[in-house]
Amino acid sequence: MSVIPKLRGHHLICLHFFNGKGYNREFTENLRCVLEKAENLGVEVSVGADDVCRGCPYMRDKKCCSEDHSNQEIIEMDEFALKLLKEAFDSKLGWNVLKEKIPAIFHLWLERYCKRCCWTNACEENLYYLGLRDGKNTF
Numbered sequence: 001m002s003v004i005p006k007l008r009g010h011h012l013i014c015l016h017f018f019n020g021k022g023y024n025r026e027f028t029e030n031l032r033c034v035l036e037k038a039e040n041l042g043v044e045v046s047v048g049a050d051d052v053c054r055g056c057p058y059m060r061d062k063k064c065c066s067e068d069h070s071n072q073e074i075i076e077m078d079e080f081a082l083k084l085l086k087e088a089f090d091s092k093l094g095w096n097v098l099k100e101k102i103p104a105i106f107h108l109w110l111e112r113y114c115k116r117c118c119w120t121n122a123c124e125e126n127l128y129y130l131g132l133r134d135g136k137n138t139f
């Protein structure tokens with residue numbers, strides 16, 4: 001039986017723009033699998049490391065070690081994402097319900113995070129992302 005995937009706050013936003021890029025093959029395969037389950041089953045909001053982090057080479061002892069201080073920064077990013085989406089840590093959500101919330105909050109996310117994110121180039125290959133960024137999206 002499939003288990004509802006758990007996603008941390010910022011992944012509830014960023015994963016809508018996944019375009020096949022990631023740290024390595026294991027990471028992207030796991031991410032694809034998590035996304036497929038999210039689309040079919042919905043998601044549960046995770047506090048801290050989630051089912052995407054589980055396949056990440058930068059997770060150590062359930063902490064994000066991608067850069068100095070990254071764990072605390074990622075926690076703050078999660079909190080901001082949940083505040084924008086108005087979701088609580090113990091929520092269960094449909095993936096499409098989440099997706100419908102993205103256009104209204106995207107400009108705030110773009111200003112605060114996308115403009116200094118190392119994954120911007122990858123997200124800019126995603127047409128949905130570009131449409132939201134350029135204010136042309138009608139999804």
Ligand code: SF4
Pocket residue numbers: 049050052053054056057058059063064065066074
């Ligand atoms: S461990 Fe850090 S870099 Fe890896 S997926 Fe989780 S938040 Fe992202």
Ligand code: SF4
Pocket residue numbers: 013014017113114115117118119120123
């Ligand atoms: S550019 Fe970075 S912060 Fe913005 S949606 Fe993409 S991964 Fe998330």
